[in-house]
Amino acid sequence: MTSLLRRTHMTPPDLLPDAVDEAIVHLGARATVYLADYTQTLLVAMARPSIQPGPNLTIDGTLGGRAYRMLVVQTAVVDGEAQLWMPIIDGVERLGVLKIVVADAGSLEDRAFRRQCWWFAHYLGHLVTVLDTYGDGIDAVRRQHPRTLSAELIWQLLPPLTSGTDKVIVSGRLEPSGSVGGDVFDYALSDTAAEFAILDATGHDLQSGLAAAAALAAYRNARRQGHGLFEQTESIHRAVQDAFEGRMYATGVLGRLDLGSGRLRYLSAGHPSPLLLRAGKIVKTLDAGRRPLLGLDMREGNIAEEMLEPDDTVVLYTDGITEARDEQHQFFGIDRLTDFIEREVSEGTPMPEMVRRVCRRILDHQNGVLQDDATMLLIQWTTTGQAYLEPTR
Template sequence: MDEAQRLRWLDALREVLGGSSFWTPEDLAPGVNAAVARLGLRTRIWLVDHEQIALRALSEPGRPPAEPLPVDGSLPGRVFARVESAPAGSEGRRRWWVPMVDSTDRIGVLEYGAAAGVDIGDPEFVRQCELLAGLVGHLVASLGERGDGIDRARRTRPMSPASELLWRLLPPLTSSTRRVAISAILQPCYEVGGDGFDYALDGATASLLILDAVGRGLRAGLACAVALAAIRAVRHAGGDVHHQARAADAALVEQFTDTRFATAVLAELDLETGRLRYVNAGHPAPLLLRHGKLVRELGAGRRMPLGIEDPAVEVAEEVLEPEDRLLLYTDGVTEARTAGGDRFGVARLVDLTEQHEGAGLPAPETLRRLAHAVVDHQAGPPVDDATLMLVQWSTPAALKTVPHAGPNGGEDHPAS
């Protein structure tokens, strides 16, 4: 790539960033295409739906709509799943599929079609495409806060009020730093009950939370929201996991006259030393995985569920080793049953995690497959929320969540 071409790429990025100040979600696709036209490129923005089953094209005026693409069993789906760029295979179709992330949160893929003169086999071309896709990913996330158009494209059906409440409260599904990858998934995404999760990455500390409020629908969602907000308030003020739990107790008792409680695990991981401090409020014990095997269930730090005052103060400690995985889950995962009564169970959860990690999948993809396995395990529609959070204390694992060229990417391009 020569200097003139590099400058044209820089101009395109500048035009997207500069132009986006006044954009609504509907302006994104045409705006990006206007900026890359002089590079001889045309893009299509594909967003993953909330259930993470298919990629759906963001509609663009004057362009025929495109059919959704399945995540399982399509090339673009593989690009999304592995966060790995790939050229389209067939001759004559000058095309690249590039993962689109908001930092490290998977949003979808950006499809690039190139005019005849563009050297699409140049590794630097792919890197520029990934850079622009990263900017578009940030814009998808920020424009989604501004209008409904982004979310409309990501939905396959209406959301319940409880889901509307909860999704606005949750952090991105995946966040990585050089030292850690944190990813979570929550199903059924359109009809959430009382499950929720939270995390915060600050310097060398990762704060973690998974919770499951009693009840169904908005009733449970409200209890979850109150507990989550109370915990955040104390965390922001510097309070530890014990005080966070006590604040949730007080808030739940104060806000509701009937008994509302939430089971939860609150934890704090020191990313320098691997020291984990946690309390378990009547929740399934987190699983500690090492070299793909279950080392132990972290069964200490027990207190009663949030919302039931428990004077017992017992913050448990564990020291993680580099490359350890911590898997937190709600009972909707392990209690999922087939028509014949067969529980999904911890053993199956560990086996599948080991299998997907062994295949080198990034954390969000391991969780996507686990969550779908839980749904598929059940005969009918899920009876309970199923939430999973995977924490990988590992730099190689973190790097897998960052867009990169695939094994054949950029070098031996087939359509030369």
């Protein structure tokens, strides 16, 4: 880790694989860095100068993909090569996998060696996130498909898709990743609270992206000034109304979860009602706390409250999820969404992977072509910590 720190101190993002090569030899191994593409369908090997990169791996159906999906270390001996596949994470944000090759297959089951590799991969995850802001090298690996201008705008505004503390985990996803228009989400975590919002501006073009950007900026500005949910909502309303003079509007849900008590306060503006997931079942629709659409000349509304139990999850989504239509014009619907989530929970699927699978299922329902943006955001409250997310099993 010291070698990796020293080597990356003044390193551009595209030379990260070289730094990994130099550092991993101290563990008696060699390694290949694979990063997940933005569609979360492929693991793409980072190229090294004069060395041909390995082939891309599918996230579904490969050993490396399983390590990524389930946050579980994978081992194998393939053609005499002893391999350890270690998830690369930044906090709880999945970024890819590190393929580690050792000379002695016995090292694969050495707990001390695996622990060292986990710390190495975890620190590598931090480096990937930091170095990504310095240039386009890491983005070039992950961007396997072109983006529209609107999608470029939205992606630059998003927080990490997954984040968490020992009291809460938040995970979200936008589809289609290359042409999303007016959907956006945001959150802010502290030791005492999790604040969050999901917003959906009308349309699917650059104007939608601009409206979503204005709404998000207004939300962050009000939140960071310490304003409550009602003031945050009114700030979004005024920003959209002033900027677009009634030509655009947005729906949204804003909330604040007290991490000490589980008290959830929320307000919904013309948006699909959140779902409450408890003990593996959708037990309730959170349909109180309503107000009109943001950007229209109507401001009345009220804030609702719900007391969560430990390990409850609040499920937020845009109408592009439930109103996705197949070739027979059948909506995906709330019942399919509920059944899918409950099945994934029963199978022990980690929350970030469940979000990925839901969005992939929506794409499959529409044969890979969405008629509307499909966005999901999950917030889980816990009093027992997130130790199970450490990929050491």
